[in-house]
Every structure is written in C-alpha cells, then in structure tokens.
Amino acid sequence: MTLILKPGTEWNTVAARARALAPEAFDIDRFSNFIGGEWKAVGQPGEHVNPVDQAPIPGPPRIDHDAAVEAVADAVGQHREWAVVPLDERIARVSAALDGLRDSRDAIALLLMWEIGKPWKIACADIDRCVEGVEWYISNIERQMEGRRPLPGPVSNIASWNYPLSVLVHAELVQLLAGNAVIAKTPSQGGFHALTLAHAMMARAGLPVTLVSGVGSELGDALISSPDLGALAFVGGRSNGRAAAVTLANFGKRHILEQEGLNAWGVWDFSQWDDLAPLLRKGFEYAKQRCTAYPRYVVQRRLFPDFLQMYLSVIGNVRFGHPFAVEDAGDDLPDLEFGPVIQKTKASELRGQYNEAITMGGVPLYHGDLSKGKFLPGQDLAAYVAPACVLEPPRAWSLHHSEPFGPIDSIVLVDTEAEFIAAMNVSNGSLVSSVATDDAAFAARVREEVQSFKFGINRPRSRGDREEVFGGRGASWRGAFVGGDLLVDSVTDGDRALYGNFADGSRYPDTLDG
The missing domain is CATH 3.40.605.10 (Aldehyde Dehydrogenase; Chain A, domain 1)
Structure with a gap:
C-alpha cells in the first residue's frame, strides 16, 4: 500500500503550532x-x-x-x-x-x-x-x-x-x-x-x-x-570534551563532561535467549544515536550459533522509516525503532565505515536494505541508514575503538575470560556495559575489571536511572559525578565532598560506584 504523510503533521503546520504557543519566541521565518x-x-x-526529507527549515540564529x-x-x-x-x-x-x-x-x-x-x-x-x-x-x-x-x-x-x-x-x-x-x-x-x-x-x-x-x-x-x-555541563564527543577539560583545569572550574565510549554487551555461559532478544531490539531505539547505546557485542565463541540465531531475528525485524508515514489519514503515527540519522553526511559516513570494515577483512554478517523501511513515494532517503552488522571487525577499522552513533553493530568472538575483558574495554572506558550470563560468579569477577561506570547483569543500563549515580571511567567522563543527590551536589557548594573523575584522580567510593 502507498504511504502518505499524516495530515496535520506537515512542517509548516507544526511550525505554526509552535508560533501560536509562543509568539514571543517565533516569527514566520x-x-x-x-x-x-x-x-x-x-x-x-x-x-x-531537516533529516526526515531534506527540506529546508529555519536554522538557528x-x-x-x-x-x-x-x-x-x-x-x-x-x-x-x-x-x-x-x-x-x-x-x-x-x-x-x-x-x-x-x-x-x-x-x-x-x-x-x-x-x-x-x-x-x-x-x-x-x-x-x-x-x-x-x-x-x-x-x-x-x-x-x-x-x-x-x-x-x-x-x-x-x-x-x-x-x-x-x-x-x-x-x-x-x-x-x-x-x-x-x-x-x-x-x-x-x-x-x-x-x-x-x-x-x-x-x-x-x-x-x-x-x-x-x-x-x-x-x-x-x-x-x-x-x-559557576560550572560547565557538557555532553558530546571526546575531542571537544578533551579541549574543554584542559581549559577548565587551568581555571579550576567546576565541570561535568560526558563523552563518548564504546559500550558493549558481553555474552558468556548464557542460555536465556528469549529474554535477551527484546532487550537487543529495544537497543536499536533511535538508531543507537545515544551515549548509552550498545553497538558492540563480545560473544563467547561456542555460543555464537545460538547468539546468531537470536540476533538475526532481532536485526531483521527492526522497524525504520519516515516517522510521519501512514497508510491512512486516520492512522496513528508509526511505531518505529528509528527514522533517519541526524544528517545525510552522517548517513554517508556510516555507510562508508561499514564498507571500510568489509574491505579490511571484516565479515558482512548483516547488511540491511532501505527497501524494508516505510517511506513516502519518491522521498529523499539521503539521511536513512538500514541496520548492519560486522563480524570480527578488523583492529585497524576506524570504529574498532569508537562508537558509530548509528545502527551499525559489530561482534567480536572470544575464547577466554581475559580476551572477554580486553574486548569489553577496547575504547578506554565507557558509560555503560552489560553481560548476559547464567554464571553469577563470572559476572561478579568481570564487573571489577570492565571499565564502565554502570554495569548490568542480564539487563542494559541507561543514563536515566533517576536515583542512581551516573558518571564514567577512562576517557568517557571527566568532572563531577551526577545522578540523584550527586546531581544537586555537582551544581552547589557545601560541606559534603564533591566526588568525581578529576585530573587529580579522585573518584567516588566503590560502595556507591554505579
């Protein structure tokens, strides 16, 4: 069936609605x-x-x-x-x-x-x-x-x-x-x-x-x-964050610098595949364009056949496309995992990085097709990327140590616990990581070795755990820890110590560490 743009959601209609709500802030152009x-x-x-169909909209003044x-x-x-x-x-x-x-x-x-x-x-x-x-x-x-x-x-x-x-x-x-x-x-x-x-x-x-x-x-x-x-709160990439950290250190200024890291799911001695599948599917939300996405899987080699069967059923059924495309004018807006990535240049970069990995020897485990997405007839698809996955990514790959910030996964196979930990830590620190395992003792051991701040056992972790501390390890975080009471502490002065990941090496006590 041919899809249509849901009536009442056209850009001009949405912009007019914003102007009506806040005429003091918006003019027509x-x-x-x-x-x-x-x-x-x-x-x-x-x-x-806009990334949806590449039509012009007013830019920032x-x-x-x-x-x-x-x-x-x-x-x-x-x-x-x-x-x-x-x-x-x-x-x-x-x-x-x-x-x-x-x-x-x-x-x-x-x-x-x-x-x-x-x-x-x-x-x-x-x-x-x-x-x-x-x-x-x-x-x-x-x-x-x-x-x-x-x-x-x-x-x-x-x-x-x-x-x-x-x-x-x-x-x-x-x-x-x-x-x-x-x-x-x-x-x-x-x-x-x-x-x-x-x-x-x-x-x-x-x-x-x-x-x-x-x-x-x-x-x-x-x-x-x-x-x-009084302070700087920064969320962004490591290069800009590193420059800000140097400047702030010179001024002795309060700061919270959240930076990228390659978050990983590890799979070891595991059997509950039906429980893991919906977690991985939800992980594709917003095309993995978030700091707590999991684009890397570290899988015990002997479990790879079972993991692969589960994973291919997940990635092959991810829903993506034009976020306003419906079959009938009365339909609700579509329930998608993701629409476009943020810019067509980012989409082109992601496609190039996938091809780079394959050219270097990575295995093209899955290469999605935009034809499986839901789009309007003849619309511009420049900012859309279908999900893809590289098995055994080459070490020289530009994304081997970095997050893609897009729907491109990679899988690394390991045989020993030491290899497992090394692969989980490949980006010198991350914000979150998780393991899928039936072995509680294994989870407890690797928790001490994996360089991520929040660690999940048979569940993903996120930034938004409201009452829990949030921070990072390695190069993924600099400055004060936040979350719950520590978010307030990070933007106030008082008798309580300010805990965090600072240039002097001070950190939060292990008893409250993520």
Whole structure:
C-alpha cells in the first residue's frame, strides 16, 4: 500500500503550532535567542535542512562572540538575584515550567520528529522523562539542599542534539531548583525549535534562563572559559570534551563532561535467549544515536550459533522509516525503532565505515536494505541508514575503538575470560556495559575489571536511572559525578565532598560506584 504523510503533521503546520504557543519566541521565518530575560531577534539565521526529507527549515540564529559575552554577563546578573530566591519560590516556578512543558508536549514532540528524526513515541518519551525526572527532584530538593548553597555563578550547558529535553532541559531545571541561573547553547545539528518552545515555557514561569545559538568555536570562549561562570555541563564527543577539560583545569572550574565510549554487551555461559532478544531490539531505539547505546557485542565463541540465531531475528525485524508515514489519514503515527540519522553526511559516513570494515577483512554478517523501511513515494532517503552488522571487525577499522552513533553493530568472538575483558574495554572506558550470563560468579569477577561506570547483569543500563549515580571511567567522563543527590551536589557548594573523575584522580567510593 502507498504511504502518505499524516495530515496535520506537515512542517509548516507544526511550525505554526509552535508560533501560536509562543509568539514571543517565533516569527514566520526565524526564531529568537533568549538573553537577559527577553526574546531578541539577534544573530544571523543559518541554513538548515531537516533529516526526515531534506527540506529546508529555519536554522538557528547564530550570535557572535561579543554577543555571547554580553549574554553571559546578563546571566551573571540574573544569577545574583535568583541565588537568594527562597527554595519554596524556586520550586513553585520550576513546577509552573513543568506545567508549560506538559501543555506543549505534543507540539515539542512534533518539532523533535522533524528536527532530529525521532519517531513519535520516542519523541514523547524524551519530554516525559524530563518532566518525570524533575518531579522527582522537586520532591527531594529540600533534603538535597540541606547544607548546600548555589554556585557563585550561572551554569553553562553545552549538550548534543539527540536528547534535548531529557538531558539538556532536565539538567537546567535541576540546576535552577538548586538556585543557579542557567545558560544553554542550542546544538548546531538540530533541536533548536523544540528547545526554543521549551524555554518559552520556562521563561513564562519566571526562570532565569538564557538560550543562545552559535558556532562552538566562536562562542566557546564565553560559554566555557568565562571566569564568571559557576560550572560547565557538557555532553558530546571526546575531542571537544578533551579541549574543554584542559581549559577548565587551568581555571579550576567546576565541570561535568560526558563523552563518548564504546559500550558493549558481553555474552558468556548464557542460555536465556528469549529474554535477551527484546532487550537487543529495544537497543536499536533511535538508531543507537545515544551515549548509552550498545553497538558492540563480545560473544563467547561456542555460543555464537545460538547468539546468531537470536540476533538475526532481532536485526531483521527492526522497524525504520519516515516517522510521519501512514497508510491512512486516520492512522496513528508509526511505531518505529528509528527514522533517519541526524544528517545525510552522517548517513554517508556510516555507510562508508561499514564498507571500510568489509574491505579490511571484516565479515558482512548483516547488511540491511532501505527497501524494508516505510517511506513516502519518491522521498529523499539521503539521511536513512538500514541496520548492519560486522563480524570480527578488523583492529585497524576506524570504529574498532569508537562508537558509530548509528545502527551499525559489530561482534567480536572470544575464547577466554581475559580476551572477554580486553574486548569489553577496547575504547578506554565507557558509560555503560552489560553481560548476559547464567554464571553469577563470572559476572561478579568481570564487573571489577570492565571499565564502565554502570554495569548490568542480564539487563542494559541507561543514563536515566533517576536515583542512581551516573558518571564514567577512562576517557568517557571527566568532572563531577551526577545522578540523584550527586546531581544537586555537582551544581552547589557545601560541606559534603564533591566526588568525581578529576585530573587529580579522585573518584567516588566503590560502595556507591554505579
């Protein structure tokens, strides 16, 4: 059957809905930066195409370095006022912002779908996790702030594009609860319309937020190195994170730097394949474009036939395609694992990296076909990548030690426990890892050797375990640990020690380590 674009979800219709909800922030052909408590039509709007069908949409209005310096100065003034606002009032305003996010939830979700290609249910989950997570902090913040005080300056937030609400806005709202003004930079790749609408709801609640767009190299000095900032929260790649860490170390500045790592599922002495299959299928959510995705499998060689039978049934039935394509106008939006990747250049890069692995001697275990996806007739497929898998990836492969940030898996076969641990640790640290095993003693042994912060036994781990510490090991994390009480500690001062992964080697005690 020929698919159609679900009526009422066209980009122009969705954009008009955002303008109706926040006319102060959106014009017909551009949107504004929020600086000094005002929506300002400053900055040069850039060109942008959406990843769904490559059609143009308004790009972020990029400010220059001098404007960023002024924005930080305005935020510093807001911080002085906000830091002395009573906690009850901060709770009330953050709660009002959550009401605004709930009221605009569907509009934000539709923007996320067009901007960064999230399927409907995954886009809604991004917003819901933000709201539900902050609700938990609201119910705990009075206890968490005992003996704590806001930082001496605002918190600067630089985050990747993939989870604008559940990572970036969530962090900002907790920082605000703790008494800090906040600054956020919109990601260049996408999410800026959704973030603008979300910040309009935050601004209406009277929260001291700053939202700016711009090129990182131009704004970095102001948003990272300014001596007036209280802290930096960064989510991104290792190269940019490493540069930020060096700068922050020189300033002795508080920081939370979440960076990439190659997360792995290990399989050893295991038999419960029917239990593992749905976990692996869910792992393809959003094309594995997240910091806690599992793109590497380390499999005991003798189990490979059983693993392969299970794995091929999973990867061969992953649902992907145009996130707005339906059979009939009255149908719900499709329930997909993923839509496009973030850009057509990323899709081309992923296809090239798969071919590189095969050329170097890797085994093409599975190579998906876009014809299995659900698309509109004649639509542009430049940003879509079908799932694929490389068996025994060559060590010289560009992705042997790095995460693909896309739906390309790799499988490494091992025979000994020592090989297993080495393969799990191939990227010098990761945020999460898991083992599938029937042997509890084996799991306990390798848990001590695998260099990931969160470790799962017969289950995946995630960033969003609300009441648990989150951090990283090796090169995957620098700075203060976060999660639960430690998220509040990371953006406040007080008598309790600040724990984390810092240049001096200090870490959190093993008793609370992930």
